[in-house]
Amino acid sequence: MRQYRQGDLLFVAIDFWPEDSLRVPTNVLGEGEKKGHRHVLEAPGELFLSGGGLVFRAPEPAVITHPEHATLELPSGHYRVLQQREYRPQARPRYVYD
């Protein structure tokens, strides 16, 4: 399971493309909470919603940018985007954002 990380996002390579995926007309992978900084998938790449989360396919090596973090280059392939979270006693985990 190949993983790449940029700040509060983890990109996990997936072998099979999910059938329930729905195209999202944006290239923003994650919004910032405090400063409004965004993780942006630079072309080429398409973003989809699947199973309550984001997936994207990169036919060629993709580039992900963020104003605070160094640019991340990903090999071509399919990826699931996972947001970092934090434990809360007797409650659902809280998602954390840069």
Place this chain on the structure above:
Amino acid sequence: MIEALLWLSVSLGSFYACNPTPDELTHVVICMFGLGLAGTGILAFAFTPRPQWLLLPVASLWVDSPLTLLNDGLLGYLWLAGVLKGFHLLDHALFATTVPVRRFLIARLGLRRLQRWVACEVIDTDAGARLLKWDFARDEAVVGVEVRCPSTGEVYVLRVPPNVRTCNQALAWTFNVPHYGPLKET
């Protein structure tokens, strides 16, 4: 009563500050309340059993006050009240209170501040990350993973379930994956 008068005077003072060209009547009212404020202050300091509490609204205006640093009114007042009363009320609140109140305080504080104020046990270290643990009576332990962002250098602590034992388990839990091992991290 004294606190209510003080509050009213301060409110009207704020109103005055927000009105650069008040008419004469407003001037009169403001002067009356200014005198009222001064009188109330003197009376309050003379007759209140704990006059230092009356300084809290003033102290909260100080730019580098704990209130500003904490960015949270309640905790700032607790901290300052602790200092003014001669003991650390926050420690008292964390260790000698009921479980729901403690949980609320810890959630509002965040683990980074908790780490600064309350000693913790380091239960694992791995590739720059540390797993920290705080034990509190009558409640589950607070366990957090401390990591440094490779791009910004910022250190942050994320809370993880109390049964987590290693840094890798903790980071894997924060991303909801069975094992954490990114090939590249920025």
